[in-house]
Amino acid sequence: MPASATKALRVAVLADSDTRWKWGALTATRVRPGDTELHLDGYLLRGRATPTARQLREVGVDADSLREVTAVEFLRAMEEARDEEAYDVLVLALVGGGVQAMLHGLGRVWQDRAERPVVVTGYVGVVYEKLADGLLLRHGADLVLANSRQDADRFRAVYEGVGADASAVTEVALPFLGGAAHAGEHDPSAKQGRRPYTVVFAAQPSVPDSRKDRTYLLDRLIRHARLHPEREVLLKLRSKPGEHTTHIEELPYQKLVQRADPPPNFRLVYGHMGEVLDRTDLMVTVSSTAALESLHRRIPTVVLTDLGVREALGNHHFVGSGCLASWDQLDAGHRPAPDPEWVARQGVAADGGYETAFDEARKRIAALLVRPGGLPPLAPYYTPVTAPGYLPGILARHHLAPDGTPL
Template identity: 35%
Template sequence: MRVVLVANFDSGLKYVGRLAEAVAALGAEPDIRVPTTGLPHKLGAGQVAAATSRPITYEPWDEIVRAAAGSDIVVPVFEGPAVERFIRQVHAEAGPRMPVVGTGYVGMVLYDVVGGYLSRSLADVVAVNSRSDLAEFTGAVRGLGLPEGNLLLTGLALLPAATAPLRTGPIRTLLFADQPTVPRRVADRTYLWDRLLGYARRHPDRQVLLRPRHRPGEETFHTMQHSPVAWAATRTLPSNLLIEHAPIDTLIPRSDLLLTVSSTAALEAVAAGTRVAFVADWVGDAALNPRLLPSGLLRRFDDIEADRIGTPDPGWLDDVFPAAEGASPAHRFVARLIEIAAGDAPRVHQAMWDSSFHAGRRATDAAIAGGATAPTSRYTPKRIAAGALRRALKLVER
């Protein structure tokens, strides 16, 4: 049984890398592919090495669609609209031999909750990261009269089934997981990094690691506009404050406290037993943290400096680690896909495809696009070129 796994950025590649391990463990053949056209991507060698050690095939979008159509199972891991476009094109290519389709989310679902699910809802299996996500997705399914059966509560596939015991003791190493666009404004980002600098000076016996989301020149789904590397060049950093680019999952186990505004790295830290604080100097939709309010971990920087750190709320832990017993989230996801492909469980793709909602959605997209049979992507060649030009001009300005 051949399983095609497709991603275009480092976070998605890390996700499909976890799935590939589960695919191999269950006796199927993982086939990881990265599109070179159709979606922007820029994966540096370090990003690939950190994501997976398995071989990767780079090829044009249309070639991946054809490969997927000839597979038993395909798992596209993109942003929602691109997942929908991919599934539609595989459906057109495969016809009655449509492979089983699965998809999921590479991190916490912090915005566009219902819209994101609907863009993925043509899949036979949507891996759901939390109980609260499941409740909202189920509400969308029932409210729109969609076929039920493709929602599988797994937990985030990057994580283990259960968390390690929370470590206690003195804080010797603090790790800050920076985000590319949270906060977005340069003044806010500068304030945040300056607070880290102040923390390092206030606690000279502690090591403070500032981990950028990616290195300069690399890209992620949300490309960093204001880099802490550029900020650091304008400051005199104390010896205990370091900019660190090592993979986040290698830094978390040796850290005593992880700080972030709203990065999914916090869940990886909780899973590893590392204490976590969400920086609450900004709270709102732009900070992507309203859905984190139940965690019990939001703290202003003044509290963090004074070591007033909380512990995860048990209800929140149960929400974001729903598979605390049994197989890992990745294993649960892949096992369901294989079960469907083997004919041992029903599939819902065709029922979803034929539903009045999706038939109408395709008709609307075709009308808006002037008769096209698939929705237009925001990643048109013109927009990709314009984005590259803007980034180049910003580099020149610096």
């Protein structure tokens, strides 16, 4: 249904974790054309990482409705959403296999429909592994969002390299970048005068994954707190014990810290990353997307090399950034200087300003919504012909038949 025929742009977001709900919901707000009102319905895919109420509150995005569904229940809801209830845009904020399954399932339930929503998908953060696999599983959406100029170039190269249509690739930026730029370590606006210099380590659920490496990082963070008692040293955690996020955390830092004896200036924090960054003077991580949020706000940012610069850690993505350093260097007072050209290619404070980062996506969605004759059927690269030994298994995991029919 064209947006011009409705009072508000109706958008549905299907997400399978807290971080993907955050990406999907914020993307929906960023890509709505012009000053169009937004009606947002959220669908949370039932699974191991379905977000809790606390995690949803932490994301801070309000939806007009929000409910938990299975893949088949979601497809049924999309099939039944017609007339005034029809959606204009559908954002698939899922792992690659989930996107592929939904593309085939939606193609099946919409096969007799003259009009359908614009389907949008993409990545939550830094794309440092399974580039070809993840991209081809997302092929078939009307827009495949790339969070930077570098990603857009890589995405098109993969699609063109296998003979797939690359026109869906659309350069944007991470939708959750924002906040005030870093004003310096001494903040005169703080209510209690000058706040302490604050170091934040952004933990990741699965990087690194061994007890030895995670214990090492925790020990170094605590050692830094002891070396600098005048500083506030924060361990920023993604989830509380018992909660799951995009990646399963086998060895949560909350358990490891129970065996340590941290000083008074060290503590664990949760909450919205933007609020933590408001008081951060030095951001430290292994390879978290939080590094890009920090760089966007011009906060000194370090990507650790202590465990090596390795593809398995994801910190190889930051080669050339100027942010690579070790705890020894940080303890000695080192402050990184990011490379402006590298930062710009990552969609961080890019040329033209962040405000225009979603212009192309908005323009493309607006054009698709009024396309004469409606939109063509969804056409993923993977089909029973191109991937007969791969596709059926992906569909079966979501209870879909090899032709995409919900079982």
